[in-house]
Amino acid sequence: MRAAAVAIDRNAAAAGVPIATADLEVADLQVGFADLPVLNGIGFRVARGESVAIVGPNGAGKSTLLRSIIRLIEPKSGIVQLAGQEVLSLRERELRRLRARIGFVFQRHNLVSRLSALTNVVHGAQARAGGPRTWLQSLARSTVRDEAMDCLARVGLAEVARRRADQLSGGQSQRVAIARMLMQRPQLVLADEPVASLDPSAGEDVMSLFAGLMRDSGMTVVFTTHNLRHARAYADRMIGLAGGGLAFDMPAGAVTDARLDGLFGGRDG
Amino acid sequence: MADVPATAASRAGPPPRFERPGTLTFVFYVAALAFLIASIGNVDLSIERLANGIPRIGDLMGRMLPPDFSRLQSIGMKLLETFQMAVVGAALGIIISLPLAILAARDLSPHPLVYTAVRGLISFFRTVPDLIWALIFVIAVGLGPAAGTLALMVDTIGFCGRFFAEAMEETDKGPREAMTALGASRTGTVFSAVIPQAMPSFINTSLFSLEKATRSSVVLGLVGAGGIGIELKVAMDLFQYRQAATIILAIFVLVLVVERASTWLRSKVL
Known part of the structure; x- marks a missing residue:
């Protein structure tokens, strides 16, 4: 059984991460759909400013874990301490306020296809600015429009501000999604395989841009990836998931090929 | 290329062109056919009656020609009123449909009870024919175009409410999830991610509802709910067939123009 072949290294979970500076702390997280358990007692901490890659084979529960952290999927039990708040006990309004401070980059860009790139970025201010003025760029305050243009410029796409999202390439769309995330002025960023839907060349460009922006702003990042090279290049720490459980949690530089082979069952991830 | 050995399936030949229906399906087909035949008998439709009717239609057409254009201006004014009823009724219906459709969209409605209640209301508006609504509004607000306009509005809510809700249910869930994720x-979420995606379908449905309201508006006058219908009824009752022909031609032109304009707009907007 593959899960059994993977060395479980729970003790490494807390290594070098003081609790006081943790931006994210997950403990004994249980997630499942009906009677099917997906995550079984996951626990880890992410320090402020840290970049953590979550790796694992298909079906290991990587996306479920990220979605559970902000309750896009409701966990069954456990503790998720995010930006100083216990997520699982928040009411809807409080949860919305918390989500406003957490950037989430999806595998697919999830832009509104018929709206302009600029409007999609303006949407990032929705929880902060609120109301109908963030529904469309044409209704937005000048300060919001200027900030959205600045976010587009940061991802190198100021010139496509007026272009409809469905007229952008895959790489451009994902960069607009990153600009929308920047517009939230997030405290912590969760990214679910942010370049998995892109061709290799565009994927490298977007990942490099994304990681650079996060590094420059000192933002805390947790991202899932199948690309072990990305995990090694852009993460301080790597968390391995297998069969819904934690396989290892250690500094990215300390993860050996043998450990990864064990995680992916001998396949190249 | 090497010969491919024949498999058991290829030796057996292709499957039958038509599947043999099950017993229940066969019984249903026979019952449906029997009901159709019985219905033809009950509606008293016969070849003989059709044959006798055709010369009468010819006779009527003869009496209608040439059309009498002497009251063209007054007919034109009634036609304008008819179109205005359709425009206002459809516009009010479309505007009211939007919030109702949000409440009637499965994953946007705030509560299953609200969903069921609003769906039921929209179905009720749709299933009661517009002529019945016109009769009700004639009693409520009196004779005239206001009653017709209200009838068209309710009919439009029944039509647009359902299709707007379905269009929103069918939108891509990804942008919706992104909006939820950012707080x-x-x-x-509805106004930023759902409605923009459903907009082409909204425009399409709205233009169809205007066409439908235009067609409906011409008959509402028959029950006193305003529009050109009453002119047609009076002309027919007084055997003024040449004037009736002018009215029918005017209705034909109005409906045709609205349909063409709607098709053109659809091609431009979508």
Whole structure:
């Protein structure tokens, strides 16, 4: 059984991460759909400013874990301490306020296809600015429009501000999604395989841009990836998931090929 | 290329062109056919009656020609009123449909009870024919175009409410999830991510509802709910067939123009 072949290294979970500076702390997280358990007692901490890659084979529960952290999927039990708040006990309004401070980059860009790139970025201010003025760029305050243009410029796409999202390439769309995330002025960023839907060349460009922006702003990042090279290049720490459980949690530089082979069952991830 | 050995399936030949129906399906087909035949008998439709009717239609057509254009201006004014009833009724119906459709969309409605209640209301508006609504509004607000306009509005809500809701249910869930993830409110998500995606379908449905309202508006006058219908009824009752022909031609032109304009607009907007 593959899960059994993977060395479980729970003790490494807390290594070098003081609790006081943790931006994210997950403990004994249980997630499942009906009677099917997906995550079984996951626990880890992410320090402020840290970049953590979550790796694992298909079906290991990587996306479920990220979605559970902000309750896009409701966990069954456990503790998720995010930006100083216990997520699982928040009411809807409080949860919305918390989500406003957490950037989430999806595998697919999830832009509104018929709206302009600029409007999609303006949407990032929705929880902060609120109301109908963030529904469309044409209704937005000048300060919001200027900030959205600045976010587009940061991802190198100021010139496509007026272009409809469905007229952008895959790489451009994902960069607009990153600009929308920047517009939230997030405290912590969760990214679910942010370049998995892109061709290799565009994927490298977007990942490099994304990681650079996060590094420059000192933002805390947790991202899932199948690309072990990305995990090694852009993460301080790597968390391995297998069969819904934690396989290892250690500094990215300390993860050996043998450990990864064990995680992916001998396949190249 | 090497010969491919024949498999058991290829030796057996292709499957039958038509599947043999099951016993229940066969019984249903026979019952449906029997009901159709019985219905033809009950509606008293016969070849003989059709044959006798055709010369009468010819006779009527003869009496209608040439059309009498002497009251063209007054007919034109009634036609304008008819179109205005259709425009206002459809516009009010479309506007009211939008919030109702949000409440009637499965994953946007705030509560299953609200969903069921609003769906039921929209179905009720749709299933009661517009002529019945016109009769009700004639009693409520009196004779005239206001009654017709209200009838068209209710009919439009029944039509647009359902299709708007379905269009919103069918939108891509990804942008909606993105809006939820960034902390947008339910209203913000609907207006930022759902409605923009459903907009082509909204425009299409709205233009169809205008066409439908235009066609309906010409008959509402028959029950006193305003529009050109009453002119047609009076002309027919007084055997003024040449004037009736002018009215029918005017209705034909109005419906045709609205349909063409609607098709053109659809091609431009979508």
